[in-house]
Amino acid sequence: MTVSWTPHRFTGGLLALDTANTVVLRGDPQKTFDRLKDPAEIARFADAASVFRAAELGGRRLEAPLPGKIAPVVLAIRETTDRLFRGAASKGAVATGDLPGFLEACAEGLAHSRTEIRAPGRPFGDPATPIAFEAALAVSALSLLQGDTVARLRVCPNCTWLFLDRSRNSSRLWCDMAVCGNRQKASRHYRRRRTAAGGTANV
Numbered sequence: 156m157t158v159s160w161t162p163h164r165f166t167g168g169l170l171a172l173d174t175a176n177t178v179v180l181r182g183d184p185q186k187t188f189d190r191l192k193d194p195a196e197i198a199r200f201a202d203a204a205s206v207f208r209a210a211e212l213g214g215r216r217l218e219a220p221l222p223g224k225i226a227p228v229v230l231a232i233r234e235t236t237d238r239l240f241r242g243a244a245s246k247g248a249v250a251t252g253d254l255p256g257f258l259e260a261c262a263e264g265l266a267h268s269r270t271e272i273r274a275p276g277r278p279f280g281d282p283a284t285p286i287a288f289e290a291a292l293a294v295s296a297l298s299l300l301q302g303d304t305v306a307r308l309r310v311c312p313n314c315t316w317l318f319l320d321r322s323r324n325s326s327r328l329w330c331d332m333a334v335c336g337n338r339q340k341a342s343r344h345y346r347r348r349r350t351a352a353g354g355t356a357n358v
């Protein structure tokens with residue numbers, strides 16, 4: 156079955172975090188699953204990310220014509236990004252021990268890239284042509300090391316996705332209030348009702 160790449164699946168705030176979040180419920184070995192397990196989904200994810208991450212990408216479209224070929228490097232960047240920045244989100248600091256693997260994966264993503272990034276208005280290069288997905292993913296992942304980004308990284312307490320809190324007072328709690336915020340509210344409401352009815356609160 157193909158994945159429906161809805162806006163909710165792009166609530167990480169950066170391409171690299173949305174990619175990390177393609178593994179669902181990482182903390183639960185029973186329920187976890189990988190939305191990129193079928194490499195064809197990498198190309199479909201890249202198409203959707205071209206739209207939902209257009210601002211980050213400066214309007215440059217992502218392309219993944221051979222998703223099976225790039226799958227190993229994409230998954231390596233995804234997993235090393237998740238390890239490094241999930242740790243950074245909880246500790247508020249970057250562990251140097253996790254950096255070499257991350258940097259090697261990013262270097263591999265950029266190994267065949269011949270473009271120019273970070274020019275004013277062209278953060279990922281010329282928007283007239285597409286950029287290879289694995290190269291853009293590496294650029295996005297490396298940008299997580301910049302400035303105060305680590306201080307703004309959060310882990311959603313409901314779904315455990317990583318996201319960037321860009322709110323002015325750094326008070327965003329959920330990856331997506333409309334999905335995770337409401338689910339928590341609903342389950343709290345359910346527990347209260349069960350308790351009031353004399354039933355078990357353990358749900």
Ligand SMILES: [Zn+2]
Binds near residue numbers: 312316329330331335
């Ligand atoms: Zn969430």
